[in-house]
Amino acid sequence: MMSDWFNLFRFWFSRKSFRFAILLLLFCCSTIAVSLVAVGDRAQATQPLQQAEEQVIRKFALPEDPAPAPVYRPAPAPVYSPRYSPEPAYFPEPPAPVYSAPRRAMSAPAPVARTESSDVKKADTSAKPNPVEYVWEFNRSPETGNRLRLEGVYPEVRLGFTRARNWQVQSAKAIIEFRQSASLLPKKSNLTVRINDTTLGTVPLNRTNNQTGKVAFNIPVNLIQNQNEISILAEQQTDENCTNPNTPTLWTEILPTSKIVFSFLPQPVTLDFSRYPYPIADEFSPEPNQIAYLRPKTMQSDWLTAMTRYQAELGRLIGFHPLKTxxxxxxxxxxxEERLVIMGTPATQPLLVTLKLPFTLKEGRMLDGEQKPLPDDVGVLMLTTLPEKQIPVLVAAGNGTAGMNKAVQFLVQTKDRQLGTGQALLVNNLESPQSPEPRDWAGYLPNADRFKLSDVSIDRNAFFVDKTVRGTRAAPVEIPFQTLPGDRVLRGSTVTLNYSYSPQVNPRNSTVEVALDNITLGAEPLRARNGGRHSFTVNLPDDGVRPDSKLYVRFMLHPQDNQVCGLEADRQLWGTVHSDTGVHLVRDTVIRLPDLNLVKAGFPLAAPQDLSTTAVVLPDQPSDAEMNLLLALSRRLGRITQSESIQLQTYLAKDVTPEVKAEKSLVAIGLSDRLPVPEALTSKGLNLNTAFLREFGTTQVQALPDGEGVVKSVVSPWNDRHVLLALTAQREQGLRDVQDLFEIDRLFGQLQGDTALIHRNQPNPSPFDPDDYSLEFLNRAPREKVVTQASLMGRIVLFLQDHWLLLPLGIVLLPLLMYGFSQIFLNRVADRGAES
Incomplete structure (x- = not known):
């Protein structure tokens, strides 16, 4: 029986058609099986995702009927204390500006103020508020100095100013005070004032010698925007026919007491994260932003870390605008005038219970829309106001410390922050950006050896583009040319300038000049009569480019016919610097620590730029002076860095571990007798001890009182590639002086050596007066060299520079060795000759 079946199977299997059918059947069955498995796997993979999504929605349900977004109502009459003299005697009525209202975006009156208050319910208008007057003086701009000088035949100066977001401007006027040369012809010389390229009026320059002119111009309120620019143009003539533009008597000075006077009504603002950081911080406010952090019941390192990271991010957002915290x-x-920031949990911040929040608080826990406690690792961000509604409040909280950290981290991560909208946010998950490379710094020259100016960033997310200047006294083209701290530009580095100029230029006396930090590198005459595009190469000086360097290109343009005068004849002269200008750098990286000159540029604290290798250490019970110094340091670190995130760590002294000391650069803050890292005061150089004792080498003195602040940098005892920076003093007054050092750009930009001493000369010093502070710099700590990138020959040269005593010794020993080897060789040759 079995053999019959076997014979039958062998008969059919020997046929080709049967074998093909069997193979086709097996292929179809396998295909169906694989498809079923794939669909099953996909279904199994999709089911947990759906369950997870449903679980998240159920777990973090939002309130079903949230209350309307809170409205921040500024105080009706903030005190600005305007300081200006009575109205000028000469007060011309300017003509109406000529512009097409329907075609210009700026023609809508006070667009920002109306937009931000459009969804706010109108208050009772029976008692109309009185407008507030504010005065913005020209001397508040660092470009003004002692005066703005107009030189030449058709000079022009520009100043920028801002309007706060919640100002509804009722009226504005510009009051210009000036002095002029007595040689100017009154009938042919005049002064023109413009706001945002719209002319306000023109006055003649008819004052006599030493007489100060004072004129006022009304500014149409529809010209005032968030960012504004006032430009002052002059026509200065000393000859009835044609004035020589190089005559030194062509000058007019705009005095720093010139001002713009605003009259405005502060508008209420609906709080919404889509406008963040406003109104917690307003980058357009002409007054300093004032922010207060609410201290928790228990001071912890996690709260300090969250506060310093947020403060550093404010430094990036506000930039050079004043900030008081x-x-x-x-x-x-x-x-x-202050805004309140609350960070923590309901247990550490009891004030949260008294605020009107979108999420319910019960038994020290925040509840979701289903009245279930939120997990400890979920961050909660909320905007609200204090009961009087005159102070906005930012709440970054969670039921646990992890939630608070996640909420704050959301605000300091640039890309994630853009997702925010509404009054409240739940931060469920947060992706941490990858830390940048230690030498990847935005705003500095690229790391490549060859690049173009179009690769050089001139501002955040902005790169150099073709730049054109006009006129006989054209301003130079300014290009940021900043090397990374420690980079040395060596001999052989060049800049190949690509430029073009107008055909009306006189080739006999017109030139283009390239300068580095106002030191001329080279110049070339503009020889072609028809203008056009040209190029020439200049050599960069050896080790002459610094972390704050700038490259300048100046065009000295003169017309072919000196008898042709007028504004049109002057403006037809132009020169352009092209962005395809090439740069070739030969460089190495040699860093010597400690050096406060490197700290001024951010190294090594800001390497990498997210501050992930930097930690700040405070005493276990920090005082107000120490906390304020921490805020000033955090803001400065934020200003000198750019990255997608901030990973700065702050510890109390009890929480610092050996791993932290070995892996990070440390910044110790505190009085000398309670400095959390005392190793900074036991190294060589200046040391502060108890009983007001000061040591410098073998010299010891006791100062009473000792009110100086000290900034001291030493190589970290736990890692020679990091530094230990001490911000200390004998008294709290010294800590406040160190705080001023980090807040005032003029003082911070002077850091050098390894130790800086700062002392105020006035009880209430002015940040603008150079005589109100005294700075001294010491340089006694031993420096260790860290070579990160250098050629073999460069390393040999550096070794000989550090061990120069070996050079004369080598000069003596080398001839002796050569003489010895030569004698041995000659003796062997003589012996072989004798044997043969």
Whole structure:
């Protein structure tokens, strides 16, 4: 029986058609099986995702009927204390500006103020508020100095100013004070004032010698925007026919007491994260932003880390605009102009219970829309106001410390922050950006050896483009040319300038000049009569490019016919610097620590730029002076860095571990007798000890009182590639002076050596007066060299520079060795000759 079946199977299997059918059947079955498995796997993979999504939605349900977004109502009459003299005697009525209202975006009156208050319910208008007057003086701009000088036949100066977001401007006027040369012809010389390229009016320059002119121009309120520019143009003539533009008597000075006077009504603002950081911080406010952090019940390292990261991010957002921050114990200490930031949990911040929040608080826990406690690792961000609604409040909280950290981290991560909208946010998950490379710094020259100016960043997310200047006294083209700290530009580095100029230029006396930090590198005459595009190469000086260097290109343009005068004849002269200008750098990287000159540029604290290798250490119970110094340091670190995130760590002294000391650069803050890292005061150089004892080498003195602040940098005892920076003093007054050092650009830009001493000369010093502070710099700590990138020959040269005593010794030993080897060789040759 079995053999019959076997014979039958062998008969059919011997046929080709049967074998093909069997193979086709097996292929179809396998295909169906694989498809079923894939669909099953996909279904199994999709099911947990759906379950997870449903679980998240159920777990983090939002309130079903949230209350309307809170409205921040500024105080009706903030005190600005305007300081200006009475109205000028000469007060011309300017003609109406000529512009097409329907075609210009700026023609809508006060667009920002109306937009931000459009969704706010109108208050009772029975008692109309009185407008507030504010004065913005020209001397508040660092470009003004002692005066703005107009030189030449058709000079022009420009100043930028801002308007706060919640200002509804009622009226504005520009009051210009000036002095002029007595040689100017009154009938042919005049002064023109413009706001945002719209002319306000023109006045003649008819003052006599030493007489100060004072004129005022009304500014149409629809010209005032968030960012504005006032330009002052002059026509200065000393000859009835044609004035020589190089005559030194062609000058007019705009005095720093010139001002713009605003009259405005502060508008209420609906709080929404789509406008963040406003109104917590307003980058357009002409007054300093004032922010207060509420101190928690228990001071912890996690809270300090969250505060310093947020403060550093404010430094990046606000930039050079003034910022005043402090830590308060309760809301009774708040000022009217301050904004409040609350970080922590309901247990550490009891004030949260008294605020009107979109999420319910019960038994020290925040609840979601289903009245379930939120997990400890979920961050909660909320905008609200204090009961009087005159102070906005930012809440970054969570039921646990992990949630608070996640909420703050969301605000300091640039890309994630853009997702924010509404009054409240739940931060469920947060992706941490990858830390940048230690030498990848935005705003500095690229790391490549060859690049173009179009690769050089001139501002955040902005790169150099073709730049054109016009006129006989054209301003130079300014190009940031900053090397990374420690980079040395060596001999052989060049810049190949690509430029073009107009055909009306006189080739006999017109030139183009390239300068580095106002040191001329080279110049070339503009020989072609028809203008056009040209190029020439200049050599960069050896080790002459610094982390704050700038490259300048100046065009000296003169017309072919000196008898042709007028504004049109002057403006037809132009020169352009092209962005395809090539740069070739030969460089190495040699860093010597400690050096406060490197700290000024951010190294090594800001390497990498997210501050992930930097930690700040405070005493276990920090005082107000130490906390304020921490805020000033954090803001400065934020200003000198750019990255997608901030990973700065802050510890109390009890929480610092050996791993932290070995892996990070440390910044110790505190009085000398309670400095959390005392190793900074036991190295060579200046040391501060108890009983007001000061040591410098073998010299010891006791100063009473010792009110100086000290900034000292030493190589980290735990890692020679990191530094230990001490910010200390014998008294709290010295800590406040160190705080001023980090807040005032003029003082911070002077850091050098390994130790800086700062002392105020006035009880209430002015940040603009150079005589109100005294700075001294010491350089006694031993420096260790860290070579990160250098050629073999460069390393040999550096070794001989550090061990120069070996050079004369080598000069003596080398001839002796050569003489010895030569004698041995000659003796062997003589012996072989004798044997043969």
């Amino acid at each position: 402090r830590v308060v114990d309760n809301i009774s200490q708040l000022k009217t």
